[in-house]
Amino acid sequence: MKAEIIAVGTELLLGQIVNSNAQFLSVELAALGIDVYFQTVVGDNLNRLQQAIEIAQSRADVILFTGGIGPTEDDLTKDGLAAALGRNLHIDTPAMEHVQRFFDERKIFMTENNRKQALMVDGTTPLPNEVGLAVGLAHAHEGKFYIVLPGPPREMKPMFTDKAKPWLLQHALTHEMPIYSRMLKFAGIGESLLEDKLIDLIRNQTDPTIAPYAKEGEVTVRISTKAPSEQEAAEKLNALEEQIREILPEHMYANIDIPLEKLLVDRMVNASLTLSAAESCTGGLLMETLTSIPGSSSMFLGGIVCYSNEMKMKLLNVPEALLEGKDAPGAVSREVAEVLAEQARLIADSDFGLSVTGVAGPGSSERKPVGLVYIGIAERGQETEVFELNLRGTRDNIRLRTVKALLYRLWRRLEQR
Structure with missing residues (x-):
């Protein structure tokens, strides 16, 4: 069974709102065994909406609409569907009572245009809106299945899950395998x-x-x-x-949809392992990535952003001979990455110490190319490892790829324990 999602709203075409509804519905429909072949976005124009419906009818079995069912003049989804089906619109009494109750309970005057949110296409099944005001609908006609949902995700998602999905299972999916x-x-x-x-x-x-x-x-x-x-x-x-x-x-x-940082935090917490870090070119992105995970406070003890050579020497005891002088390897080097990882671990007394030093760009540093990065992993009682990365991309790309590479190396280290 093939589906098409029609998102209605000029704001989507202008890029003012991201069409996250289509992503949600595609995942949900796939789980039901319905293949989404097309996603269409159409503005608030009745003629263009009718054209989109006609095209969808020619190539899809299930047609889902999101948006365009609010109280304003440019909310035209039900008008377009009614025209395509050759039906009229009417006010649904329970839906109208729901809208009126909303305003009465808040002692707010209800303008006449709010009645539009209770409109239904003749002969269709109402999908009550438990979160907002605009009623949705479902309908089977000549082998096609139509679902109309609100645009705001906080209204659309529960209506689909609680109302539209059961309707589809009952009317459209009697022979489909999920x-x-x-x-x-x-x-x-x-x-x-x-x-x-x-x-x-x-x-x-x-x-x-x-x-x-x-x-x-x-x-x-x-x-x-x-x-x-x-x-x-x-x-x-x-x-x-x-x-x-x-x-x-x-x-x-x-084998589940989980980011690497979440897996690492959970694993280290469960194993009672701790971590600290010293970052140069990533400027704290590693620490931000780890601490964005709930529960990370049980494993992450702290870290230092050591951008300048002075901070590397004062706070992390990197020897000046490694940083400055004619024969010094420089801040962007294997030697400095090793010291940073070891000192981060020693200062925090953690089980692991991580380090990053490199050139994120856009310009070179110490005559070293953009994208040259060294990452280090120090472990209590074990030999420190340093890895050289040669990355390409923008400054932000290099910083993010560095963090992901370091997390990967930490995962590999834990796998080998």
């Missing part, structure tokens, strides 16, 4: 290399399917299958996951 998906998470590898490693599986995929997604410093692979039961789906997904894990054992860190 889609089951699993998110495999990878670090320390780029999307192109990961795809190259999995190319045989990708080219020969039938069921389950494989789809890689990348963002800065991480790659996610979604594996999906249709099955009549969760148990049958799990058997198929488990087999494919094991194949992928065997190919990339040093990079796959989770």
Whole structure:
């Protein structure tokens, strides 16, 4: 069964609002076994909306609308659908009572245009709005299934979950198998290399399917299958996951949709391990990433942003001979990264000390190129490790990729314990 999502609102076309509704609905529909083939955004114009509906009717079985059902003149979604179905509009009595009660309880005068939020297309099923005022609707007609939802996500999401989804299950999905998906998470590898490693599986995929997604410093692979039961789906997904894990054992860190920093914080908290850090070119981004995770206070003891050589010497006891002078390796060096990691650990008396020093750009430093970064990991009772990174991208890209690379190396260190 194919679906199309039509988001209505000129503000979406102008970029004033991000269409997060389409993302939410695509995920929800996929879980129901409905394939979203198209997402359309149309402005507050009745003619263009009718054209969008006609196109959707020609290529989709399920058509979902979000937005355009409020009280103003440019809220036209129900008008457009009524015209497409050859129906009239009427005021739904329970919905109108809901709107009137809202204003009465707050002792606010209700303007006439608010009655528009109780409009229904003749012959359709109301979807009550438990959060806002505008009533939604559902309707089956000539083999097509229509769902109209509010635009604000805080209203749209509960209406879909509590009202529209049960309606779809009852009226549209009597023979559809649901889609089951699993998110495999990878670090320390780029999307192109990961795809190259999995190319045989990708080219020969039938069921389950494989789809890689990348963002800065991480790659996610979604594996999906249709099955009549969760148990049958799990058997198929488990087999494919094991194949992928065997190919990339040093990079796959989770089989649920979880960021690497969350996994690390949880693991260190559970193992009663502590961490401290010294950052130069990332300027505190590593510490911010870790402390954004609830519960990180149990494992992260603190850190120092040591941008200047003076701060490196005064607060972290980096020898001046390493930083300055004709034969000094300089602040951006393997030697300094090692000292920073060890001193961060010693000062905090933590189990692990992490360090970053490098050139994030846009200009070079110490005659060293943009993107040259050294990251260090010191561990109580173990030899300190330092890794050289040669990164490309903007200043922000380099800083973020550095943090992700360091978290990956920490994960690998914990895996080897």
